[in-house]
Amino acid sequence: MANAKTAHSKIVAPRRLEAVLTGKRDEFLPSLLIILVVLTAVSIFHVWSRVKIIELNLQQGEALRHFKELSQEQSRLKLEVASLKTPARIEAVARQELGLDLPTNQQVVNVR
Numbered sequence: 001m002a003n004a005k006t007a008h009s010k011i012v013a014p015r016r017l018e019a020v021l022t023g024k025r026d027e028f029l030p031s032l033l034i035i036l037v038v039l040t041a042v043s044i045f046h047v048w049s050r051v052k053i054i055e056l057n058l059q060q061g062e063a064l065r066h067f068k069e070l071s072q073e074q075s076r077l078k079l080e081v082a083s084l085k086t087p088a089r090i091e092a093v094a095r096q097e098l099g100l101d102l103p104t105n106q107q108v109v110n111v112r
Contacts, residue, residue: 083089094100
């Protein structure tokens, strides 16, 4: 009979342990779910922030390229303005397109 008790207690002990572990699993489940949700949220935020950084770098490169184009155009336009302001060109336009000549002495009036 003594042997039966020990054999019976050995068989029952794993069931008790399983019942205890199942109970502890139920206790850890909400914590585990919270941890998984937090880790998922952090991972999604990390990926989103990396994608945003890449997008911003692309936008920055595009803006820099556009700035360089505008700088070149500004330089070209400054050169064009300087060439249009030359006195020789203004005189040529006045004579050829407008039909103007230098004033004679009778056309000059001194104002006091």
